[in-house]
Every structure is written in structure tokens, then in C-alpha cells.
Amino acid sequence: MMKRSISLFLLLLTSFVAMAQVTTDPAIVTEAGTVKIIFDASKGNGGLKGYAGPVYAHTGVITNKSTSGSDWKYAPSWGDNQEKYKLTSLGGDRWQLTLSPNIRTYYGVPADEKILKLAFVFRSGDKQKEGKGEGNTDIFVTLNEQAFVPAIPERKPRPEGITDGITYREDGSVVLSLYAPGKQHVHLLGDFNNWTKSNDWQMYRDGDHWWRTVQGLKKGEEYAFQYLIDNAFKIADAYAEKILDPWNDRAIPASVYPGLKPYPMQTEGIVSVIRTKAEPYQWQTSGFEPTAADRLVVYELLVRDFTKEGTITAAIDKLDYLKAMGVNAIELMPVQEFEGNDSWGYNPSFYFAPDKAYGTPDDYKRFIDEAHARGMSVILDVVFNHATLSHPFARLYWDGTTGKPAADNPWFNVDAPHPYNVFSDFNHEYSGTRNFFKRVLSHWLTVYRVDGFRFDLTKGFTQTKSTESTASRYDASRIAILKDYHAHIQKINPKAYTILEHFCENKEEKELADNGMLLWNNMNHAYCQSAMGYKDGSGLKGGSATSRGWKEHRLMTYQESHDEERTMYKAKTWGIPPVKSDEATRLRRAALNAAFLLCTPGPKMIWQFGELGYDYSIEENGRTGRKPVRWDYYEDTHRHNLFDTYAKLLALRKKHPGLFASPTSEMMNTETSDWENGRRIALQHAGADLLLLGNFTDKPLSIPAQFPTTGKWKNIFSDTEAFLEIGATDKNREVLLQPHGFHLYLREPGLSANEKIGAVAPCEIRLHDGVVVVRCAEKISRISLYSFGGYLLRAADHADKLDVADIPSDIYLVTVRTASGEVYSQKIVINR
Structure with a gap:
């Protein structure tokens, strides 16, 4: 058994090293004897790919006296071209450096200092070119103290009540449990055992589960740890609520994450963190009642680009702004740990941990707490379609030859059955995948008190093989999976939202809506056309669920999202002459668009700064790159007027929710055929009536109003116009609409001629x-x-x-x- 384990370890190690940018001879590097470092210049950042030489190594060591992963010891000055640092060409972009007679002598490390890693940056002789890891990272080779032989694992049943991941017990101990079918050995490495391989820290085996109790931990102190799998590779815990990243944590300022635990130098790769008896966050808001799903107005927000600081704490300072605007929910683009610090977040790696680049766990909780105090729900954008290679489930069963999940990986597909995948595709038909994500959902609903989720790319929650032309077809298996997730959310919090980015055929979306879920409805093209002043393709009727034959208004319509071009950018770039050339005119059309979007029944979504006419392209600085933060827009008169328009429209929705959630009568003349004759929306509900008239042309229009009922009507955007008394013969009275303008009329009992809905203070x-x-x-x-x-x-x-x-x-x-x-x-x- 031991011989077989060692052979398996060497086989796995050889396979892993074969993929690497740097390989070694011998494969297991110790202090004893000569070591050859083979560098493949075609991999990593490719900085020396095709370079003919000479190539030198800038190299040092990480020791027990290093203060961080960048604290190299015994390295030469940059540009030292001594012969000992010169590599020999092996041909085909491969170079060799020989460390002789042994590592300690080569580097000149004193006998009382422990060598943990070798550190490298390869460079050209003139110092102009550098060969580094992917993302321009330093390259490290870890030393092994000695050949370690795992013992035969002891079989012992897990304690009652233990689930996969991390279980904290009242006595201060922690039980760690890992589900790893087919693995032969699992050992614990961590701060609690000085990261030392030892059979004393081998985990007990219980069928396909491995577990171990860790005791003697200090109350409130953080401990980092990993699982060593088959003595070949290390992984973090997929259920960890905090992880440490050797590549990206160093770039997080102390002002964003004070007191961030230093990465342990004795290991490599991502590590998980446990902390017993941690001080709980003291919630200030209790009994929060979220807005009904069909009355939602969601503000989609990317923390990185919402403030100049790009943190969740800085976003808290803007909550009063959002409240003044009138939105009742905030949707955060993905904040679960993603790879790197600068991202949209759709590259997830650890689902229980909030990303440290935006702040601490308590910062996130305070954001939600403060939003609730202002009457706004918080919705998380979650990415369950796929995960990166950093995810422990991917690393547990990975095929290094193909660069894909291995065939025996129970959670991931080798290849996505649908055409929309990136990274590694989850198999949601596997009960273990669904159970994992149900725990993720429970965690955020209970620990962070979020009010719901927007699921990214739910079209991919299927094992049905499809192409671009067939992926949107009715899929009973996919529907069952989504209903299962929704049922779990409702079990935890019956008032929580389930919002889907789905984009499948109407029959499937209607069934999901009838089950209580909300469906994204992308109207970007139509609203961009109307913003630019073009009739073709500008029909807006599809923004209402009634156009699809739905019973409930569960279609979340938007004109912009994180993933679509900004309407004002297109208007500024390609609009008709009066629109393209004049900012004030563009912003009037933005107000016109907003009126028709927000007066269409059903839940709505606004992309950040749309209310200020944000006019940078989505491609500015690259599609997912940082965008300019323009809070100064708020001080511009025309842009502030647009904000006021949004605020008044949202105040109207709040005052008359029935008009927009369940109108008894709904008329929408908003198609391309209505362009030259003026567009209309007419709504009625429980004694209140609304009529919106809009002129999308660049010329004045005099049109028959077609008031749906008689009585006193008020133009709520007019400070001077008194009531219009509409009799039976006046319903079609002529109304003059200025170019790019609109009138919004309201009839309700008791409405004063001087009342201004959503008006600002004098x-x-x-x-x-x-x-x-x-x-x-x-x-x-x-x-x-x-x-x-x-x-x-x-x-x-x-x-x-x-x-x-x-x-x-x-x-x-x-x-x-x-x-x-x-x-x-x-x-x-x-x-x-």
C-alpha cells in the first residue's frame, strides 16, 4: 500500500510539473545535492518567448525569516550577470539553470535559517525582457524537507451533525470535513501544526468523506489551513468564509481591509481561514420588509466603479443618494471571492467568502444593514454556472493533460453541454452540486441577510446538449433545477427574490415566472434606437409581461445593464444630428426613455449612473476594465434634471404601486408604427389613471391625447399647467408635444392642482x-x-x-x- 501511494504521488507530481512553466530535476526538490531548474520561456507571461539569449536568473530564497512572499533573501542586485546566474539553452524556448553543489551553498544561506522556497524572475542579459508567471508574477519552487510517506488512513465515522466544510463547536474546537471520493490520503496542513507534513495530522476516513477535529485553538484568533491530497497537491476548503491569496492579497490596501492576516510563507496556493468564537456583527436594523417582487426598481451596481475608492464602505456613503432617487433595491454585481482584485466578478472561486478587495465581512454586513435602514433591499448577483480552476472542486479532479476537469469529477463537466460557458462548467443535475449551492444560498440569506439573488447565465443550468440555435428551447430538466433552487430560497426566506438571466423561449420563462421567479428582459437595443432618434427597432411594447401573455408582471425590464452598451454613448456617437450634437437634447431623450421604461408595468432595473446620463462606452478601457467615476455629473444642471425626472417617476410608482404592478387596464401604443403619431401608455387601477404621451421625433407633434376616462387630470411634470377637465367629448383633445418631450398625466381622487409628486424641497x-x-x-x-x-x-x-x-x-x-x-x-x- 505504501509503495503504491508513493508511486501514485510521483506520477501525479510528474504530470503536474509537466504542465508547469518551471520544472526541476530531481522532481522533488530538497536541500541535498545539485538541482537543475528548467524554464519554459513560452509559458507564463511569455516575456522571453523566442528570445535567443543570453538569459539570466534573478533568484533568491524565501526563508523562515522572510516577512512576506516578496521578501526574497540572498538575491543578487538586479542585472547581476555573473556566470552562476546564466542559463544554458536547451532549444525550443527551454533554458536550464544549475544550482550546485546544493541549494544552501549556492545561495549562501546560513545553517540556522530554514529555506522554504526558491524565487525566480528570468531576464535578458540587457535587463529589457522578463520571463515571469502568468499575470507577471514571480515564480516559486517549494522545497521538500524529506520524502514523506503517508500512513494507511484510519477509518472512523464522522461525529453526528458534521457536514462538509467547517463546523465550529461550542468547546472551541473545529471539525474539518472533506468529500473526496477516490482519494487515498488527506492530511491537514496549517498554522496549528506549523505546516508540517505528519501522519499525526492525517484525516480519518469515513467512506468518501475525510474528517479531523482541530483543538487547542485560541479564541478569536485566525488560523490558515489547507488539505494535502494524496501527498501531491494542496487545496483550500470550498466552504471557507475567508481565504488568503498569495498573489492578490498583497495589493489590498490596509485602508480597505485593516489587519489582513499575512499569507503563510510555509506553503503555496490559496489557503482557507478558520476563526473560533469570532465577535458577531451587531445588526442595527431588524424586521426589514422587502418590496413586493412585482414592484421592484433595482439599481445594478458594480462596487469597483461606483465610487472613486471602489469599496463597499464608500458605497455606504452613497445610500442616501439612492434613497433620494427612489429605488427600492440594490443589486451588487458578484462580490463572492473572484480571481484577482480588479474584475466584474464573473470568475468566481470561493462562494462563501466575500471578496476582500471591496472590504471586510463586517463592511458588507454594514452595507446591507444601512440599506435596510433606508428601506432598500440588497440582491446578490451569483455565478453558479461555472467556476475557475482555483475552486477546490475543480482542483480535486483535474486533468492536467487536457486542462479540463477530469472525467471522474462529480461536480464539473469535462466540456459544457451548452455553448455559453467559460471556465469550468457545473453539472447541476448532480445532487452534490445543488446541495453545495443551496448551502451557499442559505449562508448569504442568513449570515449576511441579503434579500435575494440574481442568477447569472441560468440557460446553462442543464446537461442537455445544445448549440446556439437550440440552447433556448424548452428544457424540462433545467426548469426542475431552477425550481429546486427557488424552493430552497423560499424555504429560508419566503419574501426573498429569485431573478434569472435566462433568455429562453417564452413557454419556459412563463413557467418559471408562474413559479414566482423574475426574468431579466433586455430592451437595450430598442431604447438605444429611441435614444439615438431612430424609429427602426425602437418598439417598446415587449417591455411588458402582458405582451407575452403572462398572468403576473414578473418580467424585469431594463434599458441598460452591466453587459449592454450605454444608451447615451450611442446617442452621443451615432444619434441623429440634433441628438448627436447637443448634450441637452440627448438628456431630454434620456428622460423620455426613462418615462416610458418606468411607466411600463412590472419590475424594472437601472444600471448605475443611467439616471445621470452616463455616456462612456462599455468598451472604455476594455469591456470589463475600470470606468471613469463621474459623481460630478450630479452638479450639472441638465444631468441633475434627469436625476429629478427619475426621482419623480419613482415617487409616482411608490405612491401608486397598483398602477405598475397589477393594472386593471393597460394600453401601450409604443411600437415603431406609433413613432410619428406620438407614443402612449395608459394604465388604470382602483380609481387612479395614468396617461403618458411621448414625442420621439425631432419636430413638434400635436396629437389626440386619448384620455382613458373623464375627470380632472394633472400634468405632474408641469409647474404651471392647472387641471385639465376632461369630459366625454374631450378625451381626444389635442396635446402639443415638443421634440424629445413627454407629458405625464395622472387622475386620482383628491389630487391637488398644486401637488407635485416627487417634488424636491423649495x-x-x-x-x-x-x-x-x-x-x-x-x-x-x-x-x-x-x-x-x-x-x-x-x-x-x-x-x-x-x-x-x-x-x-x-x-x-x-x-x-x-x-x-x-x-x-x-x-x-x-x-x-
């Missing part, structure tokens, strides 16, 4: 990025800043802004005097 005073911004219904005569002692510190006449960037932190009073003599005052707090 004078709005805000502090934004070191500037006091004032918006008043009438002209401003003077803005003044006073200390609380009554001293005038600064003033501006006939302006709507006051620069206070250099004012010290304190509490101040801002007063605004208007042209009519009215005075408005507001306290502001300046924090530096």
Missing part, C-alpha cells in the same frame, strides 16, 4: 466632494457659510455652488437667500 442644499451645491425653485441671491458661533466664513453671490474644500472638519450652517428674499438654512457636517 431649496435643496447638499455637500458633495468639498462643494456645497444648492438647487432652488427660484434664482439664488446669496449662499453663506457660517460657523456655529455665528461667524461668516465664506459667501458667494448669484451662484449655485460654494467651494468649502479647504474648510476644516466641523459642523457649519449654510444659509441661502433667494431673489424674492426667502431664506433657507441647513446644517452640514464636513469630515476630512
Whole structure:
């Protein structure tokens, strides 16, 4: 048995090394004897691919005295071209460096210092070219202290109540459990045993499960650990709520993640973290009631690009802005641990851990807590279709020859049966996959109190083989899988949302909607066409679920998402002449689009900064690259007017939810055939009526209004127009619509002629990025800043802004005097 285990280990090691950028001779590197390092310049970053030489190694060691993975010891100065650092060409982009007579002597490491790893960067003789790992990382080779021979594992049943992953017990111990069919040995390596291979830390075998209890842990202290599989490779725990990454953690500032545990130098690869008796987050908001699913207005948000800091804490500071706008839910693009620190997040690796690049677990909880305090739900975008190679389930059963999951991998398909996959494709028909993701869903619903999920690429939740032309066809197996996930979510929280990016045939989507799920509805093309001023392809009727014959309004329509081009960019780039050439006109069309989107019944989604007319392309800095953060848009008069339009429309939806969730009558004349005659939406519900008229042309239009009922109607976007008294013969009275404009009429009992739905205060005073911004219904005569002692510190006449960037932190009073003599005052707090 031992001989077979050693043979298996060497076979696996050889297969692994054969794929690597650097291989060694001997394969198991120890301090004893000469070691040959073979470097393949065609792999990694390819910086020396095709280079004829000479090639030198910039090399050092990581020892027990290194403070980090970048703290090389006994390395020469950069550019040292001594003969001992020169590589010999083996041909075919392969180069060899000989470390002789042994590693300790070659590097000059004292006898009392323990060598953990060899570190390399290969370079050209003139220092202009570098051969490094993928992503321009340093290259490491780990030393083995001695040939380790695993013992025959002891068979012992798992304790009662233990599930896969990490189980914390009341006595402070932790039980670790791993499901690994077909594996012969599993050992624990970690801070608790100084990362030493030992049969004393071999895990017990219970059928296909391996488990071990770890005791003697200090309360509140973090411990990193890994599983050593068959003495060949190491993995982290797939259920870990925190991981340490040797490649990316070093780039996370302490201001974003204070006190981040240093990566342990005794190992390599991602490690998982446990912490007993951790202090729980103290929730401030309880009893939060989420908005009904058919009344949702979701704000899709990428933490990285939402603020200049790109953190979840900085996003908290913008929650008041979102509340003022009127959205009732925030959808975070993927925040579960993804590879790298700069990403959209659709490259997931660890599903129980929030990504550290955005902040700490408590930062995420506080974001959700603060959103709930403001009446807004938080929805997570989750990626269950696929995972990267960093995911432990992929590493457990991986075919290094093909670069794909192995045929015996129970969770992943060797090849995706559908045409939309990236990375490794999950097999959702396997009960183990569904059980894993149900635990993920439970974790975020209970530990983080999220209010629901947007599932990415659910079309791929199938084992049915398909092509581009057949993948959208009705799939009973896929429907059953999604119903199973939805049922689990409802069991944990009956009010939680299940939102699908599905895009399959109507029969399938209707069945899922009837089961209580919401379906994404991409209307980007139509809204881009209307924004640019083009009739063809601009029909908007498909934004309503009634156009599909659905009973319930569970179609989540949007004009923009993270994945679609921005309407204002297309209008600015390809719009008709009056649109392309004039920003004010473009923003009027943005308001026109917003009115028709938000007056269409059913849940809606807004992509971040759409309410300010964000006009950078999705391809700016690369499709998934960072985009400019333009909070200064809010200070621009035309863009702020667009924000106010959104706010008024959302206030209307909030005041009359029945009109937009379950209208008793719905008329939508919004197709291309309605372009020249004016477009209309008419809704009725329980005594309230709405009529939206829009002119999508660049010329004035006088059209018959077609009021659906008689009575008093109010144009809620007009500050001057009184009630329209509509009698039986007045329903088709002519209404003049200006180019790119709209009228929105409301009829309800008790509506005052002076009432302004969603109106802002007579004078709005805000502090934004070191500037006091004032918006008043009438002209401003003077803005003044006073200390609380009554001293005038600064003033501006006939302006709507006051620069206070250099004012010290304190509490101040801002007063605004208007042209009519009215005075408005507001306290502001300046924090530096």
C-alpha cells in the first residue's frame, strides 16, 4: 500500500510539473545535492518567448525569516550577470539553470535559517525582457524537507451533525470535513501544526468523506489551513468564509481591509481561514420588509466603479443618494471571492467568502444593514454556472493533460453541454452540486441577510446538449433545477427574490415566472434606437409581461445593464444630428426613455449612473476594465434634471404601486408604427389613471391625447399647467408635444392642482466632494457659510455652488437667500 501511494504521488507530481512553466530535476526538490531548474520561456507571461539569449536568473530564497512572499533573501542586485546566474539553452524556448553543489551553498544561506522556497524572475542579459508567471508574477519552487510517506488512513465515522466544510463547536474546537471520493490520503496542513507534513495530522476516513477535529485553538484568533491530497497537491476548503491569496492579497490596501492576516510563507496556493468564537456583527436594523417582487426598481451596481475608492464602505456613503432617487433595491454585481482584485466578478472561486478587495465581512454586513435602514433591499448577483480552476472542486479532479476537469469529477463537466460557458462548467443535475449551492444560498440569506439573488447565465443550468440555435428551447430538466433552487430560497426566506438571466423561449420563462421567479428582459437595443432618434427597432411594447401573455408582471425590464452598451454613448456617437450634437437634447431623450421604461408595468432595473446620463462606452478601457467615476455629473444642471425626472417617476410608482404592478387596464401604443403619431401608455387601477404621451421625433407633434376616462387630470411634470377637465367629448383633445418631450398625466381622487409628486424641497442644499451645491425653485441671491458661533466664513453671490474644500472638519450652517428674499438654512457636517 505504501509503495503504491508513493508511486501514485510521483506520477501525479510528474504530470503536474509537466504542465508547469518551471520544472526541476530531481522532481522533488530538497536541500541535498545539485538541482537543475528548467524554464519554459513560452509559458507564463511569455516575456522571453523566442528570445535567443543570453538569459539570466534573478533568484533568491524565501526563508523562515522572510516577512512576506516578496521578501526574497540572498538575491543578487538586479542585472547581476555573473556566470552562476546564466542559463544554458536547451532549444525550443527551454533554458536550464544549475544550482550546485546544493541549494544552501549556492545561495549562501546560513545553517540556522530554514529555506522554504526558491524565487525566480528570468531576464535578458540587457535587463529589457522578463520571463515571469502568468499575470507577471514571480515564480516559486517549494522545497521538500524529506520524502514523506503517508500512513494507511484510519477509518472512523464522522461525529453526528458534521457536514462538509467547517463546523465550529461550542468547546472551541473545529471539525474539518472533506468529500473526496477516490482519494487515498488527506492530511491537514496549517498554522496549528506549523505546516508540517505528519501522519499525526492525517484525516480519518469515513467512506468518501475525510474528517479531523482541530483543538487547542485560541479564541478569536485566525488560523490558515489547507488539505494535502494524496501527498501531491494542496487545496483550500470550498466552504471557507475567508481565504488568503498569495498573489492578490498583497495589493489590498490596509485602508480597505485593516489587519489582513499575512499569507503563510510555509506553503503555496490559496489557503482557507478558520476563526473560533469570532465577535458577531451587531445588526442595527431588524424586521426589514422587502418590496413586493412585482414592484421592484433595482439599481445594478458594480462596487469597483461606483465610487472613486471602489469599496463597499464608500458605497455606504452613497445610500442616501439612492434613497433620494427612489429605488427600492440594490443589486451588487458578484462580490463572492473572484480571481484577482480588479474584475466584474464573473470568475468566481470561493462562494462563501466575500471578496476582500471591496472590504471586510463586517463592511458588507454594514452595507446591507444601512440599506435596510433606508428601506432598500440588497440582491446578490451569483455565478453558479461555472467556476475557475482555483475552486477546490475543480482542483480535486483535474486533468492536467487536457486542462479540463477530469472525467471522474462529480461536480464539473469535462466540456459544457451548452455553448455559453467559460471556465469550468457545473453539472447541476448532480445532487452534490445543488446541495453545495443551496448551502451557499442559505449562508448569504442568513449570515449576511441579503434579500435575494440574481442568477447569472441560468440557460446553462442543464446537461442537455445544445448549440446556439437550440440552447433556448424548452428544457424540462433545467426548469426542475431552477425550481429546486427557488424552493430552497423560499424555504429560508419566503419574501426573498429569485431573478434569472435566462433568455429562453417564452413557454419556459412563463413557467418559471408562474413559479414566482423574475426574468431579466433586455430592451437595450430598442431604447438605444429611441435614444439615438431612430424609429427602426425602437418598439417598446415587449417591455411588458402582458405582451407575452403572462398572468403576473414578473418580467424585469431594463434599458441598460452591466453587459449592454450605454444608451447615451450611442446617442452621443451615432444619434441623429440634433441628438448627436447637443448634450441637452440627448438628456431630454434620456428622460423620455426613462418615462416610458418606468411607466411600463412590472419590475424594472437601472444600471448605475443611467439616471445621470452616463455616456462612456462599455468598451472604455476594455469591456470589463475600470470606468471613469463621474459623481460630478450630479452638479450639472441638465444631468441633475434627469436625476429629478427619475426621482419623480419613482415617487409616482411608490405612491401608486397598483398602477405598475397589477393594472386593471393597460394600453401601450409604443411600437415603431406609433413613432410619428406620438407614443402612449395608459394604465388604470382602483380609481387612479395614468396617461403618458411621448414625442420621439425631432419636430413638434400635436396629437389626440386619448384620455382613458373623464375627470380632472394633472400634468405632474408641469409647474404651471392647472387641471385639465376632461369630459366625454374631450378625451381626444389635442396635446402639443415638443421634440424629445413627454407629458405625464395622472387622475386620482383628491389630487391637488398644486401637488407635485416627487417634488424636491423649495431649496435643496447638499455637500458633495468639498462643494456645497444648492438647487432652488427660484434664482439664488446669496449662499453663506457660517460657523456655529455665528461667524461668516465664506459667501458667494448669484451662484449655485460654494467651494468649502479647504474648510476644516466641523459642523457649519449654510444659509441661502433667494431673489424674492426667502431664506433657507441647513446644517452640514464636513469630515476630512
